Amino acid sequence: MAQPLLQHFCQILYDSPFGTSVRESDYAFSVIESVHVLSITLLVGSISILDLRMLGLSLREIPVTRVARSVLPLTWAGFGVMFVSGFLLFWAEAAKSYTNPAFRVKVVLLLLVGLNPLIFHTTIYRRVAEWERDHRSPWRARVAACVSLLLWGSIIVAGRAIAYF
């Protein structure tokens, strides 16, 4: 096997009947891509409002936990739609995606963006009862909010860039 295992796997997906039919269909790829793009509003739009709340830029009078409880189901729903539609798009283009620099950057960013809430929830969010009513959250929560906005924004940019490489 001359090529790396991951690349080999991508090639198998690419050559599979399903991947091929999505790629060669007149509508399938565009329709899935449209769902993927419009779900940005669900995923990034919802989580960014929680980020803005912690930064003290929006919904200051509402406790952070209330905003989080309302917003996170939407974020997870958006994540589900994005992940499934994104995986279908990847399936159709896997062999090309593997060598696409924007795609590689996006995968790294996605791993990082998963790490952020993991750190956030196991540290400063544990004591959220102490600060949930503060108009501006403590600095560590604000850092997490900024990192979230930055990473999700970069993921949108990298995702769009995939089409240009």
Add this chain to the structure above:
Amino acid sequence: MLSPQHWFAALAQSPLGHFTQTSRWAFAVIEMVHLLALAALGGSVLLVDLRLLGVILRGESAAVISRDLGRVLLASLAVMILSGIGLLSEEAMKCYFSPAFRWKMALLAAAVVFYFTVHRRVARGADGGTANLPQRAVAIVSLVLWLGVGVAGRAIGLI
């Protein structure tokens, strides 16, 4: 008074149009900004309308949520319109004849007019508690209009 077609042609021939048509990355970069603003706009519309539907944040004042997220909506709408003009300048004549673009502009006009006339008034007249029928109706019309703008916008690149 010149026809709309003349305005589109003028935009295509403007310095902005010249720049976006000849630059290698301008269109891509402006499109990314357009998408980033889409996230903020969609998020704020969704949260306010879900509140009006009584799905989320039921205990909180709809008026406060509409006021706070209204600022996010207006800021992102401004970015979307400005970046949209940039995108338009690159392919003005294609857009002028595109049914998807015409639909998008009609739906956008409807969504913005609906927001400033009906939506804001209903949302800011509401307080805590369960949603009533007018609030729910307003939320659904708003969601349908804004989703329509997004779908038609996506379709510009496809048809």
